[in-house]
Amino acid sequence: DTGVSQDPRHKITKRGQNVTFRCDPISEHNRLYWYRQTLGQGPEFLTYFQNEAQLEKSRLLSDRFSAERPKGSFSTLEIQRTEQGDSAMYLCASSLFRRGLTSTDTQYFGPGTRLTVL
Amino acid sequence: SQQGEEDPQALSIQEGENATMNCSYKTSINNLQWYRQNSGRGLVHLILIRSNEREKHSGRLRVTLDTSKKSSSLLITASRAADTASYFCATAPNTGTASKLTFGTGTRLQVTL
Numbered sequence: 385d386t387g388v389s390q391d392p393r394h395k396i397t398k399r400g401q402n403v404t405f406r407c408d409p410i411s412e413h414n415r416l417y418w419y420r421q422t423l424g425q426g427p428e429f430l431t432y433f434q435n436e437a438q439l440e441k442s443r444l445l446s447d448r449f450s451a452e453r454p455k456g457s458f459s460t461l462e463i464q465r466t467e468q469g470d471s472a473m474y475l476c477a478s479s480l481f482r483r484g485l486t487s488t489d490t491q492y493f494g495p496g497t498r499l500t501v502l
Numbered sequence: 503s504q505q506g507e508e509d510p511q512a513l514s515i516q517e518g519e520n521a522t523m524n525c526s527y528k529t530s531i532n533n534l535q536w537y538r539q540n541s542g543r544g545l546v547h548l549i550l551i552r553s554n555e556r557e558k559h560s561g562r563l564r565v566t567l568d569t570s571k572k573s574s575s576l577l578i579t580a581s582r583a584a585d586t587a588s589y590f591c592a593t594a595p596n597t598g599t600a601s602k603l604t605f606g607t608g609t610r611l612q613v614t615l
Binding site: 388415417419424425426427428429432440473475477479481489490491492493494495496498 | 535537542543544545546547550590592594601602603604605606607608
């Protein structure tokens with residue numbers, strides 16, 4: 385048990401619907417990451433937060449995607465007007481980042497949310 | 503996009519044998535990490551090796567890093583059926599304070615009794 389939780393674990397939706405996923409990181413961790421993984425591939429970076437600030441977004445994150453981390457604790461990832469190509473596993477990870485110690489910034493992953501868009 | 507490739511894509515061995523999987527990457531790194539993923543589940547962190555390290559051990563795991571060749575290998579000794587999973591290498595960039603991970607394509611390991 386890594387301590388990172390994600391909800392829901394599975395989501396089936398129809399094309400065009402909006403979906404929202406939640407991630408609760410390990411409590412003392414200040415960084416939170418979102419990744420997307422499609423079948424047979426490694427995870428791909430989407431975005432990350434340090435505390436409540438969103439510091440980087442991938443080009444994969446189209447304008448239909450939005451992520452928030454209010455108060456620097458849990459995070460939500462919303463996908464608007466879902467498309468079949470959005471079907472994937474959405475993984476959340478957290479880490480404790482300390483300036484000057486980037487080499488120990490180990491990321492701990494949650495179980496993921498599997499999205500199926502019909 | 504994926505950082506690099508892992509080799510082999512799939513590996514099948516018998517319990518008790520050693521498993522070696524390789525990872526190549528493309529850019530300068532701060533560290534390289536190996537993760538395990540059981541089917542349809544999240545990733546479990548196995549080991550981290552820094553760019554100034556050449557070899558690291560953790561239990562039955564041995565990781566090597568050759569930054570001149572931009573490659574790493576993961577050796578699992580005395581494999582067990584429970585080691586059956588996909589294994590991914592992931593690199594952290596050598597840039598400022600960013601530490602997003604870039605993953606390889608993974609090696610699917612099957613350990614049979």
